[in-house]
Amino acid sequence: MAHQNVEDGTSAVRTPTPLDPCQSDAGRGTSRLRIGLGIMLAFLLVLACRVVIVQGFDPTGLANAANDLRTQSSVLGASRGKIVDASGVVLAESIIRYDIVGSPRENNGAETFPRLGSDGTIGDVARDDGLSELAQALGRSVEDMKTALTGDGQFVYLARSVSPAVESIIAELRIPGVTSRPVPHRTYPLGSVGGSIVGYVNEEGGAAGIEQTLDHKLMGVDGERIFQIGADGIIIPTAANRITPPTDGETVKLSIDSYLQFYSQNAIEKQVQDQSAEYGNVIVVEAKTGKIRAMAETGTVDPNAPGATRPEDRGARSVTAAIEPGSTEKAITAAAAIEEGKIDPLSQLLVPPTYTVNGQKFQDSFVHGEQQRTFAGIIGDSMNTGTVMVGEKLTREQRYEYLRKFGIGQKTGIALPGESAGLLAQPDEWDSRQEFSVLFGQGLSQTPLQTAMAFQAIANGGVRLQPQLIESVVDNDGVEHVTEAAAGTAVISPETAKQVRDILESVVTAGGAKDVSVPGYRIGGKTGTAEAVADDGTGFDGYTASFVGMAPMEDPRYIVMVNVQRPKGNIYGVTQAGVFNDVMAQVLTKYQVPATMTSSVSLAQKY
Numbered sequence: 351m352a353h354q355n356v357e358d359g360t361s362a363v364r365t366p367t368p369l370d371p372c373q374s375d376a377g378r379g380t381s382r383l384r385i386g387l388g389i390m391l392a393f394l395l396v397l398a399c400r401v402v403i404v405q406g407f408d409p410t411g412l413a414n415a416a417n418d419l420r421t422q423s424s425v426l427g428a429s430r431g432k433i434v435d436a437s438g439v440v441l442a443e444s445i446i447r448y449d450i451v452g453s454p455r456e457n458n459g460a461e462t463f464p465r466l467g468s469d470g471t472i473g474d475v476a477r478d479d480g481l482s483e484l485a486q487a488l489g490r491s492v493e494d495m496k497t498a499l500t501g502d503g504q505f506v507y508l509a510r511s512v513s514p515a516v517e518s519i520i521a522e523l524r525i526p527g528v529t530s531r532p533v534p535h536r537t538y539p540l541g542s543v544g545g546s547i548v549g550y551v552n553e554e555g556g557a558a559g560i561e562q563t564l565d566h567k568l569m570g571v572d573g574e575r576i577f578q579i580g581a582d583g584i585i586i587p588t589a590a591n592r593i594t595p596p597t598d599g600e601t602v603k604l605s606i607d608s609y610l611q612f613y614s615q616n617a618i619e620k621q622v623q624d625q626s627a628e629y630g631n632v633i634v635v636e637a638k639t640g641k642i643r644a645m646a647e648t649g650t651v652d653p654n655a656p657g658a659t660r661p662e663d664r665g666a667r668s669v670t671a672a673i674e675p676g677s678t679e680k681a682i683t684a685a686a687a688i689e690e691g692k693i694d695p696l697s698q699l700l701v702p703p704t705y706t707v708n709g710q711k712f713q714d715s716f717v718h719g720e721q722q723r724t725f726a727g728i729i730g731d732s733m734n735t736g737t738v739m740v741g742e743k744l745t746r747e748q749r750y751e752y753l754r755k756f757g758i759g760q761k762t763g764i765a766l767p768g769e770s771a772g773l774l775a776q777p778d779e780w781d782s783r784q785e786f787s788v789l790f791g792q793g794l795s796q797t798p799l800q801t802a803m804a805f806q807a808i809a810n811g812g813v814r815l816q817p818q819l820i821e822s823v824v825d826n827d828g829v830e831h832v833t834e835a836a837a838g839t840a841v842i843s844p845e846t847a848k849q850v851r852d853i854l855e856s857v858v859t860a861g862g863a864k865d866v867s868v869p870g871y872r873i874g875g876k877t878g879t880a881e882a883v884a885d886d887g888t889g890f891d892g893y894t895a896s897f898v899g900m901a902p903m904e905d906p907r908y909i910v911m912v913n914v915q916r917p918k919g920n921i922y923g924v925t926q927a928g929v930f931n932d933v934m935a936q937v938l939t940k941y942q943v944p945a946t947m948t949s950s951v952s953l954a955q956k957y
Contacts, residue, residue, distance in 0.1 A: 359774050368440040375888055424521070427532025428570030431599030433548055433560055436643075436821060441548050441562065442653065444599075445662045447511040448530040450488065450489035450520055454506060456527030457499040462551045475869070480525045488512065488518045496719070506703050511535070521575060532572070542652040545613045545821070547604070547645055547766065550653035558656070558664055560602060563765045567823055570599035590641040601824040605641040610634060613936050614646035618912070621929045622648045625905075625917035628892075631668045632929065633911040634937055637900065639835065640806060640815030642764070643908075643937065645669075645799075660793050665768055672772040672795040673915065676880030677732045678898050679791030682804055683741050684729055684853055685812075686752035689846045692743040695726040695853050695953050705735040708782040715879070715922055726853045727955030730861025732877060734790050746777040749788060755841040756804040758796050764817045772796035791880055798896075801878075802911035808850050809906035812842035854953045855903045859952040865927040866899060867936050870945035874906075875899025877929070882916055892916035897926040901934055904948045907941070909935045 395721030403800040413700040430444035462474040487496075498506050512520075517530045536551050549559020551738045556565035573596035614632040622630040645668050651659040672862040687693045701723045704713045714733045728736030730846040741749060741753065753759065773795040777785070784793035799817060807814035815835040824830045842850075854874035858866045863877055877897050883891035900906040910933050937943075 363701075363913075374431065378868045387906060398556050414784035421473075423574050423576045424529050425532050426573035426575055426596045427534055428596035429598040430534060430536060430551070430570060431568040432601045433568070434601060434603050435544070435611075436604065436641075437607065438603070439608045440539050441544055441604070441606075441864060443535065445535045445537065446514055447533045448517040448533055448842045449510040449512065449533050450509060450512060450517070450528065450530050451557075452499050452506050452508050452529075453527035454499045454501045454503045457525065457698070458501070459570060460526065463524070467523055471869070481826055483523050484520065484525055485530065486633060487516055536653075537719040538610060538653040540612075542650045543608055543615065543708075544604075544606055544645075545651040545653050545686070546579060546647045546664065547606060547611075548649070548653055548713075549767075550599050550656045550664075555671060558651075559666070560604065561653075561767060562767050564602050564820070564823075567602060568599040571597040573597070591899055598826055600826065603821045603824065603830075605636075605643060605821045606645070607643050607940065610644040610933075610936060610940060614644040614933050615648075615650060617929050617932050618646050618914075619648050621912075621914060621926070623919075625919070625924060627917040628915045629663075629667060630914040631798045631911070632913075632933055633668055633798055633909075634933065635802050635806050635817065635909040635911075637806050637809040637909055639818065640803070640838075641818045641821070642846060644933075645819075666766055668786045669762070669764055669766050669769045670796045670797070671915075672770040672797055673882065674793075674795055675791040675801050675893050676894060676896065677734075677790055678876045678878035678896055679789070679794075679799055680729050680732065680737050681808060681850060681854060681876050681898075682752060682756050682758075682893050683749075683789045684725070685756075685808065685842045685846055685850050686744055686748060687725075687740050688849050689746060689752075689842045690744060693725050693740050695724065695727045699723055699725070699728065699736055699739055701728065701733060701736040701739065702734070704907075707738060707742060707786060710783045710786060711765035712786065715865055721956055723956045724954050726856045726953035727861070729853050729876070730857045730953075730955050732790075732862055732879075737790050741786060746780065746785055749785070750774070752841075753788065753794070755801050755814070755839070758794065758804070761948060762797075762799055762803055763816050764799065765819050770797055772800060791878060795883070798911055798913045801896070801898060802909055805900060805909050805911070807841050808847050808854070809900045809909060810838070810847075811844040812840055812847035813838040814841050815839075851906065853898075854900070855951045856953040856955070858899070859950050859956050863897070863927065865925055866897070866930060867927075868901060868931055868938065871901045871934075871938060871943075872903035872948070872950050873899055873901045873934070874944045879921060893921045893924075895921060895924045895926060897930050899930055899934065901949065902943060903945050904946060907943055908934065908937050910937065 360396040399789055401873045427446045429446045432440055433442035434440050461477050464472050467473055484491050485495045486490045498508055511533060547559055549561035551561050555569055556562035565919040574594045576592040618630040629648045634641055647667055648715060649663040651664040656664060701721050703718055704711055704943050714735055723736055736935045753774055759772055761769050761771045804816055815838045820833045822830045822832045851874055854876055857863050857876055858873050866873055875898055880894045882892045882894050884891035894915055895917055898911045900909050910930055912929045917924050
């Protein structure tokens with residue numbers, strides 16, 4: 351109200367303060383109410399804005415975040431594909447097992463948990479009843495389960511390596527804190543048979559052999575089981591339990607015959623022991639297809655326990671170890687000289703006891719005087735002198751090109767890791783001795799498989815094929831996808847190939863390999879002896895002794911390569927004929943090759 355100033359007669363307005371005794375209690379209450387309503391309106395405004403943001407601008411963000419917090423998953427492991435031999439015998443297979451694990455902290459937090467029944471209704475299950483069901487499924491006592499799941503721990507193993515059927519039962523129980531983990535288990539039923547070919551796996555997948563090179567076909571794709579849990583850690587029974595089934599790996603069928611592989615491994619193991627050698631190989635090739643029917647190594651790894659084998663022995667030396675082949679290379683020299691029209695099997699040469707060219711002296715492994723020899727006789731008794739005399743008729747470039755045509759100095763492309771291309775220098779890099787020593791298998795290196803495939807070309811009418819180790823891949827629908835063979839390469843004419851085969855048969859019938867024999871069959875082949883390069887790459891240390899042969903000579907179907915590294919004793923008394931004879935006999939019997947009905951070839955050796 352207005353008050354009049356008594357002295358001057360003017361009036362003034364006075365504003366009361368909150369402490370003014372003239373303000374009533376009712377007025378002060380009204381003020382507080384207004385302040386409270388303002389705060390409440392501000393809160394509601396903020397909340398309304400948040401709702402607008404969530405529903406208008408982020409309609410799924412928070413909902414998805416909440417859903418993500420509730421959603422849990424477990425892996426359904428894919429089974430790695432099988433590896434089988436040409437007849438379907440299992441060489442490698444996987445068994446998916448599961449570890450059952452639990453979280454005591456999550457499990458003992460509630461006396462009951464909800465479960466969706468078969469009738470569609472939700473019922474509460476007592477924790478003790480759930481543990482009893484779990485114990486029954488795992489074949490353990492209830493006391494074991496209670497002990498394991500009591501406490502404040504976060505992780506405990508309840509069972510190891512249970513079957514998928516048991517894992518599925520436990521998943522349906524939906525017991526809080528109990529989940530599973532897939533544990534794939536790879537087994538190799540035949541142990542070390544073909545171990546260097548099959549390979550083995552580690553935690554990352556294929557680590558050697560076919561397991562490594564075809565890992566992408568074998569590994570498969572894991573599936574997933576998705577479920578939701580509440581804030582109390584208990585599985586929500588009505589929430590969707592989505593399952594994405596795993597896609598198992600595909601089955602890889604090899605060209606290997608497990609019986610021949612087993613036989614070959616035993617045969618070369620015994621030979622290496624008898625000759626106190628470092629290691630040995632046996633390779634069986636189908637001449638008209640290039641299929642590898644056996645590739646045996648001594649000391650072969652057992653994929654079930656690869657750690658028990660030295661790392662250097664775990665692979666296939668048939669494709670990883672490049673060695674000087676020795677006189678088996680004379681078959682390529684013969685093919686080149688005949689193809690170029692420089693000589694024929696019965697051409698005669700006067701062969702001296704030593705032969706010198708470009709200041710380099712060459713001699714033979716046996717003492718002889720000057721002899722009149724046929725070219726077949728020169729190869730038959732493996733004479734370096736006569737071979738150099740014939741090879742001299744070829745230019746450096748021709749010698750190099752024929753070696754390349756027969757696959758020397760280049761990888762074969764076989765489906766195994768670590769393959770060596772060998773070592774074949776360019777002709778302009780050859781020194782005055784090397785340009786002639788390559789004619790009889792020295793001054794270059796190649797793998798046993800490269801040597802075997804060179805003989806495959808001679809057996810196959812002059813057409814060199816790529817070695818084939820994978821016959822097919824069978825997908826998850828059971829459809830077999832046969833491996834298409836690569837086109838062959840004609841390296842010499844069929845006529846030249848036939849003349850070289852006649853020379854190789856004469857090596858057995860009239861030359862230096864008369865101990866090679868398979869009753870009922872015509873056999874041809876060539877011995878090889880070379881100095882072995884020392885492990886440090888400087889100089890030589892020991893020898894390599896080998897034999898490569900084919901049968902039946904009227905229409906060759908199989909090649910058998912035998913190689914022994916650093917045998918002890920008199921190298922010129924060492925023979926691989928016994929292993930060859932035994933393995934070739936098994937091969938011809940296994941594949942029911944008809945016995946020979948034609949006469950053997952025995953070209954004149956000398957005059």
